[in-house]
Amino acid sequence: MRSLSRPDYPIPTLVESGVGGEKRNAHRAAYSAEGTVPDKFEDHWNKPDVRGLLHAMQGHVCAYCGLEERTLDVEHFRPKGAVYGEDDTPGYWWLAYEASNYFFGCPACNQKRKSKKFPLLANATRITYETRERLPQEERVLLDPVKDAPVEKWFHLEWNDPTCKLLPAPGLDASDESRIEDVIDFFNLNMDAVVRRRRSAAYEKAVRTAELGNWKEVRRLAMRHYEHSFIARFVLLELRQVLPTPEEEAEDLAGHLWDDMREQVAEILNLRQRGKAPARQDLRQLESYGWALVVLQNQVQGDVVGELLARRLGAEQDPGVREEILKLFRKLCVGVQ
Numbered sequence: 001m002r003s004l005s006r007p008d009y010p011i012p013t014l015v016e017s018g019v020g021g022e023k024r025n026a027h028r029a030a031y032s033a034e035g036t037v038p039d040k041f042e043d044h045w046n047k048p049d050v051r052g053l054l055h056a057m058q059g060h061v062c063a064y065c066g067l068e069e070r071t072l073d074v075e076h077f078r079p080k081g082a083v084y085g086e087d088d089t090p091g092y093w094w095l096a097y098e099a100s101n102y103f104f105g106c107p108a109c110n111q112k113r114k115s116k117k118f119p120l121l122a123n124a125t126r127i128t129y130e131t132r133e134r135l136p137q138e139e140r141v142l143l144d145p146v147k148d149a150p151v152e153k154w155f156h157l158e159w160n161d162p163t164c165k166l167l168p169a170p171g172l173d174a175s176d177e178s179r180i181e182d183v184i185d186f187f188n189l190n191m192d193a194v195v196r197r198r199r200s201a202a203y204e205k206a207v208r209t210a211e212l213g214n215w216k217e218v219r220r221l222a223m224r225h226y227e228h229s230f231i232a233r234f235v236l237l238e239l240r241q242v243l244p245t246p247e248e249e250a251e252d253l254a255g256h257l258w259d260d261m262r263e264q265v266a267e268i269l270n271l272r273q274r275g276k277a278p279a280r281q282d283l284r285q286l287e288s289y290g291w292a293l294v295v296l297q298n299q300v301q302g303d304v305v306g307e308l309l310a311r312r313l314g315a316e317q318d319p320g321v322r323e324e325i326l327k328l329f330r331k332l333c334v335g336v337q
């Protein structure tokens with residue numbers, strides 16, 4: 001589990017006049033006029049700007065299990081269609097095109113563990129379109145990594161266990177404690193072999209780096225776009241060290257996304273040189289990295305991200321790559337020279 005903050009950036013797909021925004025309004029108008037709820041949803045949540053927004057929030061890390069994956073699904077936190085086990089209810093259709101309802105989830109969390117499930121606490125009432133004003137009070141089991149941040153409010157680590165078993169935080173009342181146990185079970189966080197092995201590696205690394213007194217590096221490992229970053233976050237808190245600032249996180253993440261973008265550009269140019277057309281998916285992925293950088297540049301105080309982009313562009317040795325990146329930035333209206 002992790003702590004995230006959602007960038008407040010009006011991406012074109014989801015603003016009122018965007019394709020997603022128009023769908024959202026059309027669904028609501030149809031419901032108000034005829035009481036009909038949509039039974040089909042066009043996929044606008046995989047548009048490059050939407051994926052870019054999520055890359056700016058999470059890098060390549062799953063919102064739930066904390067693993068870094070190259071393949072990430074855009075996950076509706078509250079299911080857009082019928083909730084699992086409740087086929088006769090319409091689900092949270094009005095949130096299908098809301099950025100606040102999206103996270104990147106790894107295929108295992110999205111498709112296997114979560115899918116259409118959205119459990120509520122015992123005897124809680126599911127919110128409907130009519131009662132949507134009370135959505136923040138809905139008594140859900142799953143934690144929202146943005147709204148329920150920070151993660152240490154809910155979880156604690158068993159330090160003596162090499163896999164860093166997750167436990168409910170001390171001091172929670174009995175119902176919250178049982179809720180957190182349910183969350184741990186739901187995502188299989190203490191049982192999944194891959195999650196445990198990689199969490200154990202993150203623990204080893206964070207502790208070894210802290211022992212060396214390299215706090216700058218521990219702070220880096222605690223940034224939201226590193227795998228199992230909450231381990232390093234816990235290490236910093238436990239040892240009363242400062243956490244990374246939003247500016248530091250944005251700059252570091254922008255550096256990673258720049259590298260991803262550059263790699264994608266080089267691959268596309270390589271294909272073209274060999275007379276092959278790049279796959280549409282590759283072009284869309286490239287554009288999503290561009291959007292992520294736009295979002296990051298607008299997310300934090302000062303211009304640390306803009307300066308990083310200018311530095312990286314200035315250092316680019318390959319004129320072809322440089323030209324492609326400039327072309328992308330022009331398309332997205334980013335002023336970097």
Ligand SMILES: [Zn+2]
Binds near residue numbers: 066108
């Ligand atoms: Zn996952």
